[in-house]
Amino acid sequence: MRYLPLTDTDRTAMLDVIGAPSVDALFADVPSHLYLDGPIEGLPLAAGEMAVERHMRALSKQNLAAADAAFFCGAGAYRHHVPATVDHIIQRGEFLTAYTPYQPEIAQGTLQMLFEFQTQVARLYGCEIANASMYDGSTACWEAIVMAARLTKRHRTFITDGVHPHYVAVAQTMAHFTQGHVDYACPAAKAEVGEDAICAAIDEETSCVVVQYPDIMGRIPDLQKIADAAHGKGALLIVVNTEPVALGALEAPGNLGADIVVGEGQALGVGLQFGGPFLGLFAITNPKHVRQMPGRLCGETVDADGKRGFVLTLSTREQHIRREKATSNICTNSGLCALAFSVHMTLLGEKGLTALAAENHRLACMAADRLAQVPGVTVMNESFFNEFTILVDTDARQLVRDLAQKGILAGVSLGRLYPDGDGRENGLVIAVTETNTEEDFEKLASALQEALSKEMGA
Known part of the structure; x- marks a missing residue:
């Protein structure tokens, strides 16, 4: 494929259509102190390939793995x-090079894996339905918030102080563009979660309450108490879980009143890799809400010969079909990470997860x-x-x-x-x-x- 760069005339025409005065204006929301004002310090302006390799190796040695x-x-x-079996399986060619399985006749392996992944997540979270994964835990949390707003027709989100601050920052950033209202206060370093104060803060304008379980300081909130208070005001309870292994010991959030459970799946199958890739998990307890779920779902069906098969289902929610009417703008489901999670979960089994x-x-x-x-x-x-x-x-x-x-x-x-x-x-x-x-x-x-x-x- 040839690379055809844009001309100044092309750029001007595009800026005119979107109403931006310059390319720089497209980055107005990036804090000014994050802009580079010159070459990156420590990197030469020009060097041969071997010199660059030596330089990058020297830089990498500064890391403490x-x-x-x-x-x-x-x-x-x-x-x-992470067992070596996980890496062996995910590097098989049919998985490593696979894209979104839009053509079920040639993607049965990937579809079956995603179907089993959904089953594992639903059982882990104590929910009825899980989707075929999302980008990461923080964006899954935001998708849950906007889903709750659609279901309740309300726009006040109450994020409790034990939720990971990075997840909070994503929600606050996205709410800035959707006119949502996020109530949140930074936590005090204390042993008490403060469920009574959380329950008292829920009102008739609240769309959802977001609680992390266990929370950012390791505390374990009383989900059932918060769920009862939220439901009493017509709000939904969103539970965030960043450590899925914890659910081998703790009661599943869906069994404690959660309406939507989201989380980060990195801990199973996906090692620490300097910040990514991660894996978003998303599940719901009420099947009636399935059409408001973001992302993709895989379903089980039968083919023309009556044999068991798998397909993408309810995909009209996605941005590539419904566009402006889509319920989500998710563009990836981190499929390879979902496979790694599913392989690791399969190797553990229910007894293995409990023992771990x-x-x-x-x-x-x-x-x-x-x-x-x-x-x-x-x-x-x-x-x-x-x-x-x-x-x-x-x-x-x-x-x-x-x-x-x-x-x-x-x-x-x-x-x-x-x-x-x-x-x-x-x-x-x-x-x-x-x-x-x-x-x-x-x-x-x-x-x-x-x-x-x-x-x-x-």
Whole structure:
């Protein structure tokens, strides 16, 4: 295919049609401090191929990978052991090169996989119907919010303070363009979720209440109580789950009153890869709402010979058919990541997922008990799954940086998640999975004790 660049006349004509004075005007919503004002620092203006390779290798050595450290980072992205079988299967040619299966006669394998994936997600979430995946957890959360607005004919969204701040930022950004109203307040670092205050904030104008389970600080909210309050006001309950392994131990949100359950599937089958790709999960409890769901659904049918087969169904909701009348503008379902999730779930099975969840919780309790013995450390949570928050006597952001120099990735500081301050700077979210060892816990505890003792001595 030849590359045919646009001429100045072409650009002017396009700008006239959309009513923009210049190309720069198309980026008006990007904060000015993020614009580059020159070449990228550290990269030469010109170099040969071998020189570029050497330079990029040198830069990559500055990274501290999860496998090379005592690793306790979580907050929406988790390190679990991914069996080698997962990678082997997803790299088969018929999966690796597959596109959206619009032609069922040549895509039965992909369609069957997606159908099974939907079944797994629906059972995991305690829901009736799940779609064939979405881009990631944060955009799935936003899609749930606008779906709730369509169903309730209301436009006030109440996002509780335990929801991941990145998910909140996506919702606030999108609401800016859809005239939606998002109520949200940053959380305090405390053990109580505050269900009574959440219930009291729901009114007759509320379209939906968004609750994370477990939440960003590892706390486990009482979903049934919040669901009852929301339904009493005619609102829907949207539950966000960023750690699917937790549902091997906790009750499924759909069984506790959730109307829409969304989440991030990265923890199963999709390793940590410097920020992506991720995998959005989306499910509903009321089949009557299926036509308002975003994304694609795969359905089971029979062919002309009466044999079992699979097809895309209810796809008229998609942007490529309905355009302005579409319920969603989703353009990808992260199909390869969905396959990885489904393969990993299949390898685990129900008993395996339950056992994995139990091991995660056991190790997390062990780590929390050890850290509680460190002077200057307080374990904030009264209950948790595999992620909890500790409070330290110093700014946790600097503590994380100092421990990284010692080969310990100590967690995610609340100060990084909430950089505006307000008393959260001393909070540190610790995630523990089956990949951690008792030696890791001892390394973290010893390093924290040394760092905190120096801080107190100073």
